[in-house]
Amino acid sequence: MRPTLHPRLLNGRTGDPGVFMEALHAPDAVLFDCGDLAALSTGHLLRVGLLCVSHAHMDHWADLDRLLRPLIGREKLLRIVGPPGFAERLHHRLASYTWNLVDRIAPVLRIEATEVHPDRQRRADFCLQTGFAREDRDDAPRGDVVLDLGALRLRAALLDHGTPSLGFAVEEAMHLNVWRTRLEERGLPTGPWLAALKDAVARGLPDTHPIPVFARAGEAAAAQPLGALRDLVGITPGQRIAYLTDFGDTPANRAAAVALARDADMLFIEAPFLAADAAIAADRMHMTTASAGAIAREAGVRRLEPFHLSPRYTGQEATWLAEIESAFGGPLWP
Known part of the structure; x- marks a missing residue:
């Protein structure tokens, strides 16, 4: 079977979290987090139609401006999905610029923001031609699917990182x-x-x-x-790509993470800390190599790509990978 979904880590296993995913024959790409987008060309940035932001820590969305800048003056719909309170943060980010001449720009640039809450989805629109004034839409009950993108569907799980953090899964309907x-x-x-x-x-x-x-x-x-x-x-059943980052190793988080990643063809999962430093990981509400590998094993994922390695382990990547592989019970990707 020729794969349709082609994801890649943007900044390796030690840089800011971020995954860029293209779909075969589809005009739009999907971007998970945007802390550092220097690896993407302008052409790649122009293709992004969906941005999935796990949470608003700086290393996960500091480079939103790099994504937005080439879209000014182009006809574009950009969908952004984030955790509760995200639309307000986006509003303040956009309001930090002066937009006094944008009514002269003919091509319409529109941002549709979706907040994922435990029981509902809250949505707001921002249009360039109105200076990105916030336009709230009616709340919708939270369904199993956050966004239906035609051939693709986006699912999300609310996780706890001391602040709400979203895990994501994109799948083909077939x-x-x-x-x-x-x-x-x-x-x-x-x-x-x-x-x-x-x-x-x-x-x-x-x-x-x-x-x-x-x-x-x-x-x-x-x-x-x-x-x-x-x-x-x-x-045949469609591909499924899951992305899990920045959440504590708690029973509730594990259950939500496993459910979201279930039978994924590929799982990108954070594992900042070695197993021996589980106490530090718990204090900072992050995963260890052992917990990340165990989640992937329990979810039955086919390929595993760990990332978000803490800089404290410089020179120890081989040990880090070996611990994850042992917990996963199979070879990593690639």
Whole structure:
């Protein structure tokens, strides 16, 4: 199965937390935390459509301005999800700039902020053309899915870091794979028309829905009904990528973390402290190598990528990784 979701740590295992994730054939990328975005080009920043902020400690969202700056003057919807009280922090951040001439800018830049509360979701809009004045929307009951992004869904878990901190999971509703052998058997070309075919299958359109078949964009197309092409697409469970950072090793946190990461294809999880320093980790409400590995093992994740190694362990990364691998019970990624 060709993977659709392609995540990567931005600052290695010792830098500020941050994961940039692209989805195959999707125009928008997902960003988990934004403490240091220096590793991303302007082109990558322009692709971010969803920013998931775990909490407002500086190493998790200090570089919001770097993300925002290239969006000014472009037509864009940026969704931001954060913990309770996050919209107010975002409002003050945006209000720290002067926006007196933005009514002259034609392309609309809009930010949709979602706060995840235990029992509800609170939302607010901020538009460049109004100087990012806050526009509150009605609260919505908190559902299992925080945002439905079409082919992708965002889930979140509230964790305790002495302040509310969010863990996140992004998953495909389903994974669609085109059988190349069947294309060849029928003499059908590969090409951009296959994206329309997969979209029609994902949306459950009727068999009579026409699908234009062509090899290259701009080429004359002959339409075939979806029913004649449906068997070209295999459907399997979608990928699931989880991101867990900055939370104490408590029974409640462990239960929430395991539930969110359950059966994830890849889990990014913080593990700042070695197992011998569990008392320090508890005092600072962080994970140890042992607790991070145990969560990943219990959740049944397939691949594990630890990060957020404390600088106190400079030169001890091999020991750190060995402890996590032992607790996980399997090799790390990669």
